[in-house]
Amino acid sequence: MTTYRPSARAWALLAWTEAKLVTRDTAGLVIPLVLPMLIMVMYGLGADGAGTERFRGVPAFDAHVVPMTLVMVVALIGMVNMPAVLAAYRRSGVLRRLEVTPARPVMILVAQVVAALAQVLVGVVLALLVARLAFGMSMPRDPLIAIGVFCLVTAAMYALGMLVAAIAPTPNAAVAIGLVLFFATMALGGGFGPRENLPDGLATLGEYLPYGAGVEALSATWMGVAPDLWHLAALAGAAVLAGAAAAKAFCWD
Structure with missing residues (x-):
């Protein structure tokens, strides 16, 4: 029996539909x-x-x-917004119903990632424009490396978000778990003050968690120095490990 494979047009249409649903949630657009x-x-x-x-x-x-x-916005969307939507789809049975159609539940995952990426890109561009026009922000001295680091940060945060979506039983639980994860990594990564104010062990841990590693690596590109390889390895490791755990733990119903 021939297996139906959704066309590229079907994937694009689903991604476009998800993007339109996102734009209708006015409150949800405040963050990005x-x-x-x-x-x-x-x-x-x-x-x-x-x-x-x-x-x-x-x-x-x-x-x-x-x-x-930039890291804060990616982390919020990846670890809070996206998992809440996926958990709501699972709770309402959307993913289960997709299993009996030619479409596949994984298409929803891909469409959500695309829609979330679009939010991130628009939010980042607007923020950089404000910083540039109003406060004379300089661009990164290594723009291509900065883009590569930003992609790595995004991959790590989205992988963590997928893991949250995989283990959260309800949308509210997804938001709660995502917020706890976000604020914990942000606090340890220097988001509430210099990391040097933390105990040595926590400061070191925070430096290599995705939030701290992302800020350090992006800061290096703005200053024109090579990002620390350990920071890049920490981001890549988080993306791979969290992504693999999410794929193993994720259930569609």
């Missing part, structure tokens, strides 16, 4: 579109703004605030 710009404005207008402290000749705003904001 408004929050990055708000953070840029808040730090840019701060009393100790971009021009005081410098790292390798790069203002603190460029070297730390901008990378931290």
Whole structure:
């Protein structure tokens, strides 16, 4: 018997449908579109703004605030927004019903990833435009490496999000688990203050968790230095391990 394989047009149509559903959730767009710009404005207008402290000749705003904001947005969408949607689809039986159609449940996963990536890209572009036009942000000294690091950060955060979606029994549980994971990695990664203020063991751990490793690697590209290989390895390891665990644990109903 011939097995039906959905065409590229079917994949694209499903991704487009998911993207339209996302745009109808006005509240859900606050995080990827408004929050990055708000953070840029808040730090840019701060009393100790971009021009005081410098790292390798790069203002603190460029070297730390901008990378931290980019990682924060990717982490929120990857670990909180996307798992909640997938958990809701599983809870409502959408994935189970797809099993008896020519489509496959995995198409929903791919479509959700594409829709989430679109949100990330729009939010990042808007935030960078605000930082550039309003506060004179410089672009990364190694733009191609910065793009590569950003892709690696995205892969790690989305893999963790898939793992959250795999183990969360309900949408509310997905949000709760995702927020706990997000704030824990953010706190250890320096999102609430310098990592040096933490005990040595926690500071070291936070540096190599996806949030801290992502901020450090992106900061390096803004300052024109090569990202630490251990930070890149930590991001790649998180993407591979969390992705493999999610694939093994994920259930469709």
